[in-house]
Amino acid sequence: MNRRQFLVNSGLASGLLLLLGNKAFSEESRRKKAGGSDPELVSPQNSTAKSVGYIEDFKKSAKAGGGKCSTCSLYVKVKDINGKEVGTCAIFPKMYVLGDAYCNSWAKKG
Template sequence: MNVQDPSRRRFLVQAIAVSVAAMAVNTAAGQAAKPAAALPKLPLDNPTAKALAYTENAASVKHPSFKPGSHCANCNLYKGVAGQAYGPCQLFPQNSVAAKGWCSGWAKKV
């Protein structure tokens, strides 16, 4: 008859869980978003930028869904620091966008 000690089993399960969690954290940290300074500016010829009518100057927008006063800095998807000219955007994770820019993905910051 093979009887296992429940405390040993619990220890092994917890040790495996901690190891898996540590690997997941290390993997996620390696894939974390780069700081805004390290991100290149979004090129205007980027296919996604074109599809979303991205522009670096919201004052010149003539898009039908444009709302006066809307720009990247007051968009919910923009994650840049206030006062910086460029910052990260959730729509363009590999690039930084102009704080004074605009795209049709604009969503009012809550």
């Protein structure tokens, strides 16, 4: 094997490991290994929440236009808590947002 082929193969292997490793070291698995509890829900009083206009009920926003966190491209459903859907959002790392919430950063899934 020549140097060029070695570098190509190494690059491909590294990329594959990064893709596979992402799942293995997801936030959920790290939290379970550390023995941590579930993340808390985002509070509308949170400074980031205020800056993006986060509200817990999309129906109370004139700007929502029917959009809510559960239909946003930044949102990933995790589970239901007390009958309400919650998930993760790229804007609020290490916190859960309600599926029926809304913020000004909403972007249609597509």
